[in-house]
Amino acid sequence: xxxxxxxxLREGLEASLVVCILVAYLVKTERRDALRPVWLGxxxxxxxxxxxxxxxxxxxxxxxxxxxxxxxxxxxxxxxxLVTWMVFWMKRTARHLKAELHGKLDTALAMGTGALVATAxxxxxxxxxxxxxxxxxxxxxxxxxxxxxxxxxxxxxxxAIVLGYLFYRGALKINLAKFFTWTGGMLVIVAAGVLxxxxxxxxxxxxxxxxNDRAFDVSAAxxxxxxxxTLLKGVFNFQPDPTVLQLTVWALYLVPVLTLFLLDxxxxxxxxxxxxxxxxG
Numbered sequence: 001x002x003x004x005x006x007x008x009l010r011e012g013l014e015a016s017l018v019v020c021i022l023v024a025y026l027v028k029t030e031r032r033d034a035l036r037p038v039w040l041g042x043x044x045x046x047x048x049x050x051x052x053x054x055x056x057x058x059x060x061x062x063x064x065x066x067x068x069x070x071x072x073x074x075x076x077x078x079x080x081x082l083v084t085w086m087v088f089w090m091k092r093t094a095r096h097l098k099a100e101l102h103g104k105l106d107t108a109l110a111m112g113t114g115a116l117v118a119t120a121x122x123x124x125x126x127x128x129x130x131x132x133x134x135x136x137x138x139x140x141x142x143x144x145x146x147x148x149x150x151x152x153x154x155x156x157x158x159x160a161i162v163l164g165y166l167f168y169r170g171a172l173k174i175n176l177a178k179f180f181t182w183t184g185g186m187l188v189i190v191a192a193g194v195l196x197x198x199x200x201x202x203x204x205x206x207x208x209x210x211x212n213d214r215a216f217d218v219s220a221a222x223x224x225x226x227x228x229x230t231l232l233k234g235v236f237n238f239q240p241d242p243t244v245l246q247l248t249v250w251a252l253y254l255v256p257v258l259t260l261f262l263l264d265x266x267x268x269x270x271x272x273x274x275x276x277x278x279x280x281g
Contacts, residue, residue: 004152004153005152005153005159006187006190007156008154008160009159011130011131012157012158012159013179015128015131016161017167018101018124018127019124020167020168022101025105026038037113037114037117038116040120041116041117041118041119041122041123041124042120045120048129049125052132053132056075066204069205070201070205073198073201073207075133076201079134079137080191080198082133083130084188084257087184088260091180104123105119134191134194135153138237139153188257192250192253194237195253196237196239196242196249196250197237203245208245210243210244212243215246215247216241218240218241219241222238223240
């Protein structure tokens with residue numbers, strides 16, 4: 001559940017910061033008349049993201065078992081690629097995000113209401129669709145029929161919304177550079193588990209071989225239904241009996257990606273600024 005909470009918190013906070021930048025800029029420049037189309041664009045983006053998540057969840061139930069596993073495994077791998085790109089992108093370019101969004105808003109203000117709706121929709125929609133895909137893959141990897149992973153995601157998103165509001169009102173300050181570094185590193189670990197699970201899905205779909213080639217089996221020492229087995233599953237997507245291919249892919253992803261992420265010292269210094277904008281009257 002913690003791993004899914006982390007996903008909801010991290011992804012939700014990124015979207016919250018984007019919203020803070022858009023709204024705070026319009027308030028600070030006394031363009032409150034543009035808030036309505038901006039909120040409309042944000043609402044459409046959120047609705048589309050939820051619809052996309054629902055389509056992933058319910059649109060695959062009529063497929064055969066092999067087709068479900070093939071689709072689930074493929075989308076899990078795609079989601080890992082997207083979230084990996086996202087954590088590196090956020091770390092390297094977040095300090096330019098405020099200026100970039102301000103420039104887009106200035107252009108949209110000159111073009112009219114439709115452009116404002118589109119700007120807000122595109123700014124938040126990319127985050128939303130990416131989040132929906134990775135959340136679906138992670139919940140699928142750690143759910144096992146339980147509602148706990150989804151509850152964890154929703155709690156994380158709710159926390160992110162509260163933090164975003166407190167940032168905007170100037171009631172809370174946090175070192176976002178350290179926050180995104182720590183959560184980014186943990187998210188890479190979670191993504192490695194999702195990737196391994198995706199590979200297992202492809203093996204069950206008979207797209208990849210080696211389903212019966214176990215790297216090890218510690219089910220006796222770490223029973224999946226024990227509290228610590230459940231904890232490891234929920235946080236790291238730990239599997240007590242992974243295949244050789246799963247373990248190999250997990251290691252080949254985790255070691256180089258986490259190393260490169262932690263060695264990248266360019267901080268997202270300017271990201272906190274939107275949170276300290278002049279509060280709305």
